[in-house]
Amino acid sequence: MRSPLVASLTLMAACAPPHPARPYPNTEPPAGEAAVESEGVVHYFDRAVDLTPFLVGFPYVQWMPSLRTNRMFVLKTGDRYELQMLDLAGAEGLASAVTVSDVDWSQRSLWRVHHQSGTDTLWLHADARNDEHMNLWTMNLKTGSLEQVTDHDYVYGFGLDEAESQVAYLPRAGAAPPYRTCLRVMDVASKAAREVVCDTPALSFTWSTPRFSQDGREVFFTAQVEGDRNRVQLVAVDLAAARPSVRVVTDAKVPRTDAELLEGWLDADTALFIANDDGFRNLYSMSRKTGAVRQLTRFTEDLTSATITDIGVVGVHRSPLGSSLTVIDPRTGKVAAARQLPGAADVLDGRGGRVIWSHEAPDQHFELNVQQVWADAQGPAFGRGWALGLSEAVRSAVVQCKAERVTIPTFDRDKATGKPRELHAFVLTPLNPPADQSRRLALIEAFYGGENHYSTFAHVMCAAGLTVVSPTVRGGDGFGKAFAALNDRDLGGDEIVDLFHVARWTERTLGLRPAQIGVFGGSHGGYATMRALTFPPGTKGHHDRFDFGFGLAHAGFSDIKSFHDQCNIPDWVVLESGDPARPDDLARMKDRSPLSHVDLLAAPLLLTHGSNDWRVPVGESRAFFEKAKALGKPVTLVEFEGQGHHIEGIERIARLYQARFDLLQRVVESPPAPKSASAAGQ
Numbered sequence: 001m002r003s004p005l006v007a008s009l010t011l012m013a014a015c016a017p018p019h020p021a022r023p024y025p026n027t028e029p030p031a032g033e034a035a036v037e038s039e040g041v042v043h044y045f046d047r048a049v050d051l052t053p054f055l056v057g058f059p060y061v062q063w064m065p066s067l068r069t070n071r072m073f074v075l076k077t078g079d080r081y082e083l084q085m086l087d088l089a090g091a092e093g094l095a096s097a098v099t100v101s102d103v104d105w106s107q108r109s110l111w112r113v114h115h116q117s118g119t120d121t122l123w124l125h126a127d128a129r130n131d132e133h134m135n136l137w138t139m140n141l142k143t144g145s146l147e148q149v150t151d152h153d154y155v156y157g158f159g160l161d162e163a164e165s166q167v168a169y170l171p172r173a174g175a176a177p178p179y180r181t182c183l184r185v186m187d188v189a190s191k192a193a194r195e196v197v198c199d200t201p202a203l204s205f206t207w208s209t210p211r212f213s214q215d216g217r218e219v220f221f222t223a224q225v226e227g228d229r230n231r232v233q234l235v236a237v238d239l240a241a242a243r244p245s246v247r248v249v250t251d252a253k254v255p256r257t258d259a260e261l262l263e264g265w266l267d268a269d270t271a272l273f274i275a276n277d278d279g280f281r282n283l284y285s286m287s288r289k290t291g292a293v294r295q296l297t298r299f300t301e302d303l304t305s306a307t308i309t310d311i312g313v314v315g316v317h318r319s320p321l322g323s324s325l326t327v328i329d330p331r332t333g334k335v336a337a338a339r340q341l342p343g344a345a346d347v348l349d350g351r352g353g354r355v356i357w358s359h360e361a362p363d364q365h366f367e368l369n370v371q372q373v374w375a376d377a378q379g380p381a382f383g384r385g386w387a388l389g390l391s392e393a394v395r396s397a398v399v400q401c402k403a404e405r406v407t408i409p410t411f412d413r414d415k416a417t418g419k420p421r422e423l424h425a426f427v428l429t430p431l432n433p434p435a436d437q438s439r440r441l442a443l444i445e446a447f448y449g450g451e452n453h454y455s456t457f458a459h460v461m462c463a464a465g466l467t468v469v470s471p472t473v474r475g476g477d478g479f480g481k482a483f484a485a486l487n488d489r490d491l492g493g494d495e496i497v498d499l500f501h502v503a504r505w506t507e508r509t510l511g512l513r514p515a516q517i518g519v520f521g522g523s524h525g526g527y528a529t530m531r532a533l534t535f536p537p538g539t540k541g542h543h544d545r546f547d548f549g550f551g552l553a554h555a556g557f558s559d560i561k562s563f564h565d566q567c568n569i570p571d572w573v574v575l576e577s578g579d580p581a582r583p584d585d586l587a588r589m590k591d592r593s594p595l596s597h598v599d600l601l602a603a604p605l606l607l608t609h610g611s612n613d614w615r616v617p618v619g620e621s622r623a624f625f626e627k628a629k630a631l632g633k634p635v636t637l638v639e640f641e642g643q644g645h646h647i648e649g650i651e652r653i654a655r656l657y658q659a660r661f662d663l664l665q666r667v668v669e670s671p672p673a674p675k676s677a678s679a680a681g682q
Contacts, residue, residue, distance in 0.1 A: 040654050044464040044661040045439055045668075050397075051657060054456050055650050057394035060094065062110070063358065063368060067351035069117040072097075079650050081105035085141070088370065094388060101144035106648035109134065112157075112209075116164050116188070123149075123167065125158060130644035131612040132568065136169060149191060154568060156181065156205065157221070161212035164188060168210035168219045177570040181205040183219060183237055197237055197244045202226060206571070211261045213288060214268050220261045225252060229575045230485070234259040234273055234286075249286060250275065250293060257481055264308040266330055272296075272313065274303055279481045283313065283328060296333030302480065307350030311375040312336060314355045316345045320424055320452045320478040321405070325357060327373060327380040337380040344452040354385075360454045362403035362426050362470075365390050401428035401462035408471060410501045411542070412494070416482070423498060424450045424479070425471035428458045434465035439668055442506050443552070445470040446499060446521030446528035450478065457520075460657060466664070469506050473498035475576075489585075491560065491577040492531045492592035493540050499532050500546040518550035518603070518667070523616060523645065526556020526607075530594035530624060534601050539591075550667045551605040552660055555616045555645055558624035559596075560589040566617045598627045604634040604670075606663045608656055610643030636663065 040051040056078050064073040065088070072086040074097070083105055084097040100122070109132050114123040122139040128148070136149040136158055152171035160167045165188050172181040181204065186193035196219075199205040208221040217240050225231035233256070234249040250259055254277045261273040271286045277295070281302040285294050297303065299317040306315030306328075313328040323345040327337040343361025350356070353372055360366045367390075372383035390398070407422040414421045426449075434440060443461060450472030458468040472478060473495045475487030487495045503517050521529045529551045537543050557563035561580050564573040577592065578585025590596055605628070609621040621637055628635040638659045640647050647656050 040650050042654055042658045042661055044466075044665060045434075045436075047434075047464050049460060049463045049657075049661075051460065051650070051654055053394050053397035054460060055653060057398060058365065058390045060388075063348060063356075064113050065349040065356045066115045067349050067354055067356065069115045071115050071117075072356075073100075073113050073115070073122070075105055075110070077106070077648075077650075079106075081648060083110070083139075100141055101139055101146060103144075103146055106652075107642060109644055114158075114160055116160070118164060123158065123160065125155065127644075129612055130610065130642060130648075132614045132644060136167070149186075150193075156207045157209045159210040159212065159219075160188070161216040162214060163216060166212075166216065168212065168221075170205050170208060170210065170221065172205075176565060179204075183210070183221070185219070185239060196239060197246060199223065199246075203233070203235070203246060203248075204571075206232075209260075211263065211271075213271075214265050218288070220249070220271070222259050223248075224571065227571050227574070229571055230255050230257055230488070232256045232259050234261060234275070249291065251277070255481075257484070262306060262308055262313075266308070272306075272308065272330060274306060276302070276481045281317075283315070283330075283333060285330070296330070297328060297335075298333075300480075302478070305347040307347050307355060309350040309355060309373055310352050311373055311380045314347055314350050314357075314373060316347055316357070318344060318452070318478075320344075320426075320450050320472060322452070323359075325382070327382075337382065339382055361452055362428060362454060362458070363399055363401055365395060365398055365454050398456075398459055400431055400459045401468070402431060403428050408502050408505045410498050411544075423471050423473060423502065425469060425502065426450060426452075428455075428462060428468040428470065430462040430465050430467065432463075432465065439465060440467070440510075440512065440516060441549075441664060441668070442467040442469055442510055442512055442517045444468075444499060444502055444506060444517065444519045445525065446519050446532060447473065447495070447525035448476065448521065448523075449473065449525075450476060452478075464661065464664075467510065469502060471498070471502045473502070488575055489578050491573075492527070492535075496528060496532050496535055497540075497542050497544055499528070500535075500544050503546040503548065513549075514547040515549035515667070517546075517548060518552065518664075519548050520552035520554075521556070522554035523556065526553040526616070526621075527558070527594070528556075529553040530556055530558055530605070531592070533603050533605055534594045534597040536591075536597055536600060548603050550603050550663060552608075552663070553605065553621075554608045554647075554656075555610065555613055555621075556607070557616050557620040558594045559620065560593045561586065562623075563616065563620055564589075566619070568614055595624055595627060598624065598631055598633060601628055601631075601633045601635070604663055604667055605636070606659060607635065607637045608640070608647070608659065609637070610640045610645065610647060612642055613645050615645045 042049050059077040060074050062075045070089040072088055076082045076084050082099045085100050086097040109127040112125040120141045124137040126137050127133050134155050139146050154172040156170040158169035167186045172179045182198040183196045184193050203223050204227045205223050210219050210221040218236050218238055220236050223233050223235045236247045237244050256277055259275045265271050269289050273284050274281050283296040301317045301319045303315050303317045306313050313330050316323050316325055323341045325339045325345055326335050345359045348356045357369050368388040371385035404427045406425050408425050410421050410423050412421050449470035461468050475495050506517055519529050519532045530553050533551045535545050537545050560577050564570050577589050580586045607621040609618045611618050625637040640652055
């Protein structure tokens, strides 16, 4: 019988919120004392929804572990967002985490940190004003002082070598496409940097975490052939060459949307990377000496994360149906051990004999696990360890939905099977539904739906007695490269018709009227929300639409061409909608823009946006609002000063939710509009 190498220690205790004077109460107030309503309470009719347990009951987001230095970095949310550090070697729970600076990260973007233990310095990929003008910064962990190291228009990513003596990064120049991006290498001690090689229109550098070879002489990162997101390549640059050039590692003839080199090397010659050449993210090996690339695994689910440990690669392959935490032989690709898990798991870090992995589900809040893996005569296995998660009191407060997986038929056939296509979805219904049937509403997620994750938005809606339907429409993640590509160059087309079929399924199954069914989403989902409410029948010959009762669009774009010209992801727009330099594509972009069809808006629409959003500039919501108001359409715009693509901070988040509930209450209180004669497919 195998015995674990580490004693079991479960740390699921409640974690103190950032402001002890206003804690989230785990018990009822003493008899005779009235409970004081906090500033995080929002209202929907007679229901008061306290956001405090959702936002600070377990106030930790963005886990950034480093088993190499035995430190965990995490943002602690509240009125302010604090960057905290936890010592993993002597962790006694998150109560022992310490705040490392006085920076309020609700006012800034922080994407990644690297802990340089020798000097006790953090390298950060961050911005200064929540506008995603990302650069490199350092933070002295002894003093908390923050220093900007680079000053570029945008930095895609960075990575340090094994000796932590040099950092490679990919700065982009230009306020609009075509951009120019170069690989730069900086000496860590002096901060002196040199430009090594720059991209070309034929091979453009993009978002990537540069990785060094073991000897520090080469850097590996990703690039796109002719700026095409479907032709991603893993590339290498020899830093010691007299005239450094870019060497393509992967097969340039194979369509690919992912290529990600894992941290660490098996030996001086062999590295591992994840790519989706065969339609799903799988594990590959690469020989530095010969250039040979070999596919190691052949999962028919995406390998979403993986890390190299002493006993092999620990990774997770999953779909929205569930996850498998596996140990993979890095030489053969054979799965040596596996643990099946409901919901979504991901490996965040691994080193030696330990891994850190997360786990959640639509009706299960986030949990973090630190676990041993080991090998003996019986082979690899997972040991026991310790976990960080919610107290029972907080869990009961923030889990307000019952989740059910369903399939919903749509309009076409799956070419791979020849069968009618069905969309995966989760239906999240309130544990405490409203007694008044007129207050029952269903909110359909416009894009990024169907994910096997806990959603604060969904559970807040359920707490108010509302239902959320979260489908994976075509173009969504989780079902491989082919499904994700179904909306390429079709932005605002069949993906929206999928929503109409989901809405009609919701109408039939939940017994609701169209006026009680709305659509919501953020970013691409914000665009899809506006598009669903202004969809011209006849698009692609469908002659279809649905009379949604309302819409909630956050940080969405309303004019595809102007979004392309202003945003920091123009290559995504070209992939999804086309090249505006081509007249036919430009005409389609204009026709697929909600701004071109504001006259068709009939349902109340709430637009919310951060004023500092650079990914989707706030002008996109302003333009739609101004045109809709001029036409007398039912639209409301709420801006959040100083906020970026996401809204952060308790007070601002509460204002966001109250604006949503205010609109939903008006929808219920208003008499239903007459059914549109143009609604088809009922």
